[in-house]
Amino acid sequence: MIFLFIGLPLVVAALLPLIGKISKRVLPDLLANAVFLLLLVLAVTAGRQVISEGPVLKQLNWLGEPVGITVAVDGFSLFMLMAISLLTLCVSLFSINYMEHYGAKANYYALLLMMAAGMNGLVLVTDLFDVYLFMEVAAIASYALVAYGLEHDELEASFKYLMLSVIASAAILISIAVLFGMTGSLGFTAVADGLRSLDAKFVVGFCAALFIMGFGLKAALIPFHAWLPDAHPSAPAPISAMLSGLLIKVSGVYALTRILFNVFGLTPALSQVLMYLGAVSIVVAAFLALGQKDMKRMLAYSSISQVGYVVLGIGIGTPLGIAGGLFHLFNHALAKGLLFLNSGSVQQATGTRNLEEMGGLAKRMPVTAATSLIGSLSIAGVPPLSGFWSKLIIIIALVQSNEWFLAVVAVLASVLTLWYYLLIQRKAFFGKLNERWKDVKEAPFWMTLSTVILALLSIGVGLFFSAVIKSWIQPASDVLARGIHIALGSWGI
């Protein structure tokens, strides 16, 4: 069943261009959304199994003979699977209306499904080289999706993204090659085992540095962020939501933490590096976001800043810190997905992304304005929305581990975050209605529905945060907190 997370989107994606010849809109819409709905149901079913029976390791049988395809679901992968399934479904619903004017819908959904398959694959594999492969699957689909509008800016942004991603891939691949050369294997377990018996601190440090650079580029942490403020705003809105909400976290944060925690084992030095990378990202990106006039560009800078919080939280290395980081990852995926989708609604209604030209849109687009407000307040950390709790947990974890300086930085940057989000709200939705927008209408049904779902989730997760943390943030953070023992022990290969 777990293989369906990778196989189903792949197979449907392969069929979609053919189906697109028969039906240009209806069938691709139906099929893609049905697949994403099914994947969400599967994630919930798999989740119940993992929570009740513990981590699952499955090897594929083909005609009664086992083949070398092994996937594993533990708390951490389950958590990521749920986040991926939830957001992709909302994004796909949003695309029903939004992608109408781009044309070639079947092709669009095929790429979206490939991206989902790549991300699902990445969180399920137990092997370094497979991590690289599935990361590339998701990345290649995303290059095309960023340039989907085929305008000059979009092509340029996609090219820049491609070039920087290639550097990231090269760094990651070199590191994998070195590890393979040293340990003679690629599986997480075998590499972790091999590294324990070797005393090769220098080489491990070198590999960790390359991984931090490579996955840091994918996650757009601050010294490596140059591609994101171009790529994320240029993409069609649902793709911006996918990229900012999921891709940077799956192929950046997930892959990095999985390898650093479960294969290398977190050392105090690595922990410091992660925390300071996170803190620098938080502060610098927040200031950069303040100066933006383009709504989506501001959101893109905010993504860098918020991923900083995630890395800061996880980097602390204590169970509480990791739980806070992961919880923030999930909350940010919901809220940033929501905000990018809303920016798409606004752009489609008004034809502009420039905040200076907007104003008073709340009167014409009440649902979009209300959901935007919820998303903004959640990311900015206003109680009782979900983002507040995750930031609070990160800050408490920082204080507990005596990182007072970083705790103060996190609190102050949170104020900055609130500032630029209120700026978006004020300039776009509140104030006097600009005469140009007097005929603007609320976004179509599916677009509104998907944003309402995300907004309700942001509120719901905030209200029932303790249950959410207990049921599936805690199992995920346990996996990381147990370090290399998880790879050596519970998967048992």
Added chain:
Amino acid sequence: MIWQILLLSGLILFSILAILSKDLIKSAISLALASLFLGILFFQMNAPYAGVFEISVVAGLITVLFMLTIALTKAEGDVRESKLARLIFPLVFVAFILIDVLVMKGLLQKVPALPDTSEPGAFGDVLWKQRTFDLVGQLAIILAGVFSVLALFRKRNKDE
């Protein structure tokens, strides 16, 4: 040792030529030569399978595809398919497959068995039984590439 240095210098020289050359045909040929050098290096370093694949796929197949694409496109970007090109592609493709099948078998028999590593087993065994997931991943990457090309080179149809 001198051989290896010569081969490496050739590899680097032709790689640079491939990037710097303004003429796409010269670029493609330089790239083929570079990967030929790389293939020979693989052979010398006891990685015969890597060498065979490097020479047959990268130096052979991909260069053919490059040449055909360059022949089909013009500098202005409008593509006109000549009858010759339509004939040439299947011909070259069939010839390539034939040569591959005939020569590769003999070549593969000549290469020595892989030295013992921590993951024992013949090449086919390793590829099909232990690294099956890589094949799935590569299939997915190729699919993603095809869809990307379809998406980026689609005709923009405003009324669609």
